[in-house]
Amino acid sequence: MRQGNPRPGRSADARASTKPDPAPRSLPPKPAKKTSRISSFVRFWSLRLEGVRIPRFTGMAALALFLVASIGYGAVRGGHVPMIIDTLKDWRDAGANAMGFRIAAVSLSGERHVARAEIIAAAGVTERTSLLFLDVEAARSRLKAVPWIADATVRKLFPDRLQIRVREREPFALWQVDGKLSLIAADGTVISRVIEPPFASLPLVVGRGAQTKAREFLALLDRYPSIREQVRASVLVAERRWNLKLKNNLDVRLPETDIGPALDLLVALDRDKHLIGRDILAIDLRLPDRVTVRLSDAAALAREEARKPAKKKGGDA
Numbered sequence: 212m213r214q215g216n217p218r219p220g221r222s223a224d225a226r227a228s229t230k231p232d233p234a235p236r237s238l239p240p241k242p243a244k245k246t247s248r249i250s251s252f253v254r255f256w257s258l259r260l261e262g263v264r265i266p267r268f269t270g271m272a273a274l275a276l277f278l279v280a281s282i283g284y285g286a287v288r289g290g291h292v293p294m295i296i297d298t299l300k301d302w303r304d305a306g307a308n309a310m311g312f313r314i315a316a317v318s319l320s321g322e323r324h325v326a327r328a329e330i331i332a333a334a335g336v337t338e339r340t341s342l343l344f345l346d347v348e349a350a351r352s353r354l355k356a357v358p359w360i361a362d363a364t365v366r367k368l369f370p371d372r373l374q375i376r377v378r379e380r381e382p383f384a385l386w387q388v389d390g391k392l393s394l395i396a397a398d399g400t401v402i403s404r405v406i407e408p409p410f411a412s413l414p415l416v417v418g419r420g421a422q423t424k425a426r427e428f429l430a431l432l433d434r435y436p437s438i439r440e441q442v443r444a445s446v447l448v449a450e451r452r453w454n455l456k457l458k459n460n461l462d463v464r465l466p467e468t469d470i471g472p473a474l475d476l477l478v479a480l481d482r483d484k485h486l487i488g489r490d491i492l493a494i495d496l497r498l499p500d501r502v503t504v505r506l507s508d509a510a511a512l513a514r515e516e517a518r519k520p521a522k523k524k525g526g527d528a
Contacts, residue, residue: 301339303341303344304339304340304341304344305339305341307341307342307343307344308339308341310343311370311371312341312342312343312369312370312371313341313342313371314336314340314341314342314345314371314372314373315371315372316371316372316373317331317336317372317373317374317375318368318372318373318374318375319331319375319376319377320375320376320377321376321377321378321379322377322379323379324359324379325357325359325360325377325379329357330354330357330360330375330377331375333353333354333356333357333360334350334353334354334365334375335349335350335353336350336373342367342369342370342371342372342373345367345373347365347366347367350365350375351363351364351365354375354377358380358400358401358402358403359379359380359402359403360377360378360379360380361378361379361380361396362377362378363375363376363377363378364376380396380397380398380400380402381396381397382394382395382396382402382410382413383395383396383397383413383425383426384413384414384415384416384422384425384429385406385410385411385413385414385415385416386401386415386416386417386421386422386425387415387416387417387418387444388417388418388419388421388422391404392404392406393422394406394410394413395422395425397426398423398426399422399423399425399426401422414429414442414445415443415444415445416428416429416444416445416446416447417444417445417446417447417456418446418447418448418450419447419450420447420450421445421446421447424447425445428445428453428470429445431470431471431474432445432474434471434474435474435477435478437478437481438455438474438477438478438481441457441458441459441487442455442456442457442458443456443457443458444456451467452465452466452467452497453465453470457487459487459488460492461487461491461492461493461494462492462493462494463477463493463494463496464493464494464495464496464497465496465497466496466497466498466499467497469499472499473496473497473499476496476502477494477496480494480502486504490506490507491504491505491506491507492505492506492507493505
């Protein structure tokens with residue numbers, strides 16, 4: 212039997228190639244490229260600014276602004292701001308003065324103890340000050356800061372006149388605390404640290420807090436002229452009660468309350484028994500039902516000698 216030959220043109224490889232090819236593998240998708248927020252922001256604004264025309268001299272203006280900011284920072288850091296402000300004020304006033312608003316005259320009234328030059332200086336008026344830019348409220352505040360001045364008014368009389376009226380405090384008493392003496396007004400304001408001869412005879416109050424309580428206490432003491440004329444100083448003890456230091460160095464200790472009845476008793480004792488003129492150091496009136504008297508050393512010794520029984524004389528020889 213004759214074996215048949217394979218069909219021409221078909222080899223074993225060709226027969227093998229008749230098998231279906233496997234399905235192609237699918238490649239993984241490429242990850243999307245992330246866009247940062249900064250690049251998105253830049254792209255957004257670059258699109259918006261397309262076609263915008265930058266004005267001329269913008270760079271010079273920015274440079275000038277930078278220089279001004281640098282100078283301002285340096286002035287603040289160096290403490291030169293007040294000097295710069297004063298210079299600008301001088302320029303401003305100079306311009307106003309050139310326009311006819313220079314202060315040619317100052318009318319002043321009410322001054323007795325404060326010098327005219329001191330009042331004008333306190334108001335902030337100088338040769339360069341212009342009436343146009345003078346702040347009257349600030350000038351009034353500066354005047355009231357002077358211890359002698361209780362109140363003040365400042366008025367502009369255009370074009371070139373200024374009117375100042377002051378009301379001074381009245382000297383009321385001398386106040387001593389921590390060894391220092393001051394002149395005070397009735398409300399306790401310290402007027403001066405220098406005591407001039409006309410004020411040396413004013414009432415003297417001593418102690419911390421005495422300056423604010425002096426008016427009420429001295430008004431009460433005025434009701435007892437026979438006591439008041441003998442008082443050298445009124446001493447406030449522990450900011451609560453008063454002692455009287457009399458001219459003969461006698462101390463009168465008053466109670467914290469009901470001072471009037473205690474002074475009434477003191478007047479009666481001095482009238483009936485001349486207590487104040489005796490050789491004693493202190494009178495204590497702090498207790499309402501008794502009076503305690505402290506004798507001087509000499510008076511106490513004499514009292515002890517008087518209490519001793521008399522010695523009997525020797526018998527007859």
